[in-house]
Amino acid sequence: MMDKRDAVPGNYTCEVTELTREGETIVELKYVVKTQLLFTTIESVEYTICNETLLIIPCLVTNVGAKSLKEMFVEWKFRNKHIFFYDGDKNKSRPEREFSSAYIVPDALLTGNASLMMDKSDAVPGNYTCEVTELTGEGKTTVELRYIADLWFSANDHTLIIIFSMLAVLLFWGSDITVILKYNSNITKEKIIIISVAGLVLSILVIVGAVFFIPGEYSTKRTSGLGLIVVSTVILILLQISMFMIAPAIGMLPINIILLIVQVLGLLISVVGLSLCVSECIPVHGSLLISGLGITALVALLGLVYIFVGSKQKTTQPTRVRLLCGRKWGLHMLLILMSLNRHA
Known part of the structure; x- marks a missing residue:
C-alpha cells in the first residue's frame, strides 16, 4: 500500500519467499482518467x-x-x-x-x-x-x-352541482307548503306526515351528500357524496307525483305527466353522468351530470309554479259554482210563485 501521490503507472512485481518455496507475480498499475x-x-x-x-x-x-x-x-x-x-x-x-x-x-x-x-x-x-x-x-x-393534489371537479362544476341539488330541495318544500296550505281540507293528516317525512329524508340525503362532496381530489368519500345527491332525485320525483295526485284541482293532467317524464329524463342523464364520472379519476363527462341535475331543478320549479296556479283556480271555481247555483235557485223560486198566483 502507498499514498496515491507516490503511485506511478507501470508494472509492479511482487516476490514472495519462504523456507522451501518462492514465487513472484506482476501487476500493472494504470492511471485512468474518469x-x-x-x-x-x-x-x-x-x-x-x-x-x-x-x-x-x-x-x-x-x-x-x-x-x-x-x-x-x-x-x-x-x-x-x-x-x-x-x-x-x-x-x-x-x-x-x-x-x-x-x-x-x-x-x-x-x-x-x-x-x-x-x-x-x-x-x-x-x-x-x-x-x-x-x-x-x-x-x-x-x-x-x-x-399535486388535483381537484376532482373544477370549482365552477362543484358549485353548480351543489346549487342545483339544493335548489331542487327548496322548490320541493315550496310545493309541499303550497299544497298543504291550499288543500288542507282535502288532505288527510297521514298523507301530510308521509310527504313531510319523505321530504325530510330527501333534505338529509342532499345535505350529507354535499358535506361528503367537498372540493378536493378523487376519493371514495367524494364519490359517495355525489352518489347520494343523484339518488335523492328519485325521492324528489316520487314526491312530485304524490303532490300532483293529492291536489284535487290539479291531478295527473297531461302537462303534469310531461313534466314528470322530463324530470325522469333528467334523472337518467344524471345517473349516466354519475357512472362515467365515478369510473374516471378525471370527470370528463361532468357536464352531462350537471345537465341532468339542472333539468331536475328546472322541472321542480315548473312544478311549483303549476301547483301555485292550480291552487288559484281552485279558489275561483267554487265561487262561480255558487253564483250559478244561486241564479238557478232564484229562477226556480220565481217560477213557483208565478204558478201559485195562477192557481189563486
Missing part, C-alpha cells in the same frame, strides 16, 4: 392520485461509454439515504425495505437510461439522487418528485 457523465436536465416530476400505479423517476445519461453491464454501477438515494443499488459486475440489485417495489431495467443502462421505477404506494415526495458509475466515467443528477 470522465464526467452528462445527464438530461430534469428538475422535477409530478404525480397525482390519478396517475397510474407505476411511477418513473427519470435518470438519463447522454454520454455512456460502457460496452458491457459489468462496467456499470447505479445507486439511487432519497434525501442522501441509500434506497436502491445495481452492481453490474455481480449482476445484483437490491432496494431498501421502505422502497421495496423500486427497480431499474438493466438492459437500458447501456443506452443511458437508469430511471427508477416504483409503485405509487411507495413513492415519497422529495429529492431523489441518481449516481451512475462506469469504468471511465461517473456522475450524478437530482430529480425532485412532487405530489
